[in-house]
Amino acid sequence: MASILPDLMSVYLQALDKTLKVIILSSIWLGVSIPLLFALFFFSTSRLRRQPMFIFNVVSICVGIAMGLLNMQTLVPPLVDPLRLVDRRGILAYTFLSTSVPIMVESILMFRLFAVFPYRQTPKRLFFSIFIPLGLLKAARVGNVIEFMVTFARITRSATTNEEMGALSLRHAGPKVEWFLQVIDNTTASVLFLWRLNLQNSLSPPSATQPNSYSARLRTLFWIAITNFIFPVLVSITLLVLYFREGDYLKILMCIISNAYIEIIGVLMATVWAASSHWQVENPSRSPFPVSQFEKVECTIYTSKTHWDPSTSLAVTRDIPASKPEDDNRGSLNSSDTV
Numbered sequence: 144m145a146s147i148l149p150d151l152m153s154v155y156l157q158a159l160d161k162t163l164k165v166i167i168l169s170s171i172w173l174g175v176s177i178p179l180l181f182a183l184f185f186f187s188t189s190r191l192r193r194q195p196m197f198i199f200n201v202v203s204i205c206v207g208i209a210m211g212l213l214n215m216q217t218l219v220p221p222l223v224d225p226l227r228l229v230d231r232r233g234i235l236a237y238t239f240l241s242t243s244v245p246i247m248v249e250s251i252l253m254f255r256l257f258a259v260f261p262y263r264q265t266p267k268r269l270f271f272s273i274f275i276p277l278g279l280l281k282a283a284r285v286g287n288v289i290e291f292m293v294t295f296a297r298i299t300r301s302a303t304t305n306e307e308m309g310a311l312s313l314r315h316a317g318p319k320v321e322w323f324l325q326v327i328d329n330t331t332a333s334v335l336f337l338w339r340l341n342l343q344n345s346l347s348p349p350s351a352t353q354p355n356s357y358s359a360r361l362r363t364l365f366w367i368a369i370t371n372f373i374f375p376v377l378v379s380i381t382l383l384v385l386y387f388r389e390g391d392y393l394k395i396l397m398c399i400i401s402n403a404y405i406e407i408i409g410v411l412m413a414t415v416w417a418a419s420s421h422w423q424v425e426n427p428s429r430s431p432f433p434v435s436q437f438e439k440v441e442c443t444i445y446t447s448k449t450h451w452d453p454s455t456s457l458a459v460t461r462d463i464p465a466s467k468p469e470d471d472n473r474g475s476l477n478s479s480d481t482v
Contacts, residue, residue, distance in 0.1 A: 173211030248406040291317025
């Protein structure tokens with residue numbers, strides 16, 4: 144009996160350590176997602192809020208917040224009550240969200256490809272040769288997720304712990320197929336987007352009158368390419384390496400959680416970046432650094448000068464302007480002076 148108790152405590156502490164790591168990671172991503180949602184609404188304009196891209200971004204970030212809350216609801220109660228039965232429905236719901244969110248977010252990215260490959264300006268053969276394979280990849284990924292969830296729900300009916308359910312998920316081929324398809328999907332989209340971006344830059348050099356707007360557009364497109372396409376490819380490759388090289392369930396789970404949030408936040412960051420540019424254009428007088436607005440402003444400041452008036456034998460105080468503006472229009476600012 145004395146030897147069994149330390150073994151049980153060791154197993155419990157190991158499970159507790161793994162659970163705490165997952166909770167901390169989910170809390171970090173949840174804490175990042177909520178401020179970004181407020182930033183999206185703050186920098187967006189009324190015109191941008193009516194666009195489908197904005198609506199889909201709001202839906203995706205709300206799903207990410209729901210994932211974090213669901214993860215807390217699933218993992219925190221067993222810490223308080225170790226004898227509590229596993230929340231099988233909660234784990235199934237979280238598994239479905241974590242596997243389907245990347246597909247949903249990458250479907251939103253199709254709108255960015257539609258923007259650089261417009262239907263009316265792209266040759267029909269090129270247009271369909273691009274979007275039909277991408278659509279088939281999305282359909283294959285959706286079918287793979289559905290098949291995995293049906294099988295996973297069946298094989299985990301007798302599972303009693305969260306770790307056991309996680310280990311069973313890695314025995315199925317569905318996650319590996321999803322990661323392979325995600326690498327192919329994102330790599331194809333990355334190559335197409337960057338190729339089109341480079342082609343447009345070479346065909347439309349910056350004008351001498353609007354160099355700032357051109358450089359701002361390049362920065363926006365660059366961050367869209369980096370956050371929307373390249374980062375998810377790297378995360379998917381990392382998942383495959385972790386699975387085939389180590390097979391550690393905890394590391395793979397933490398990478399899966401990060402994968403879903405990187406997809407969501409990557410699209411959101413690019414949208415916030417673009418929205419902030421529109422916000423600055425439509426609100427030129429509302430500078431985040433208003434100190435620069437006083438660089439060209441001159442005002443009249445009066446100082447008191449006391450002198451002796453011999454006619455009255457009294458000390459007379461009068462106000463004398465310290466500086467006088469040469470031009471009444473020098474105090475006005477235009478939108479180009481703001482930051």
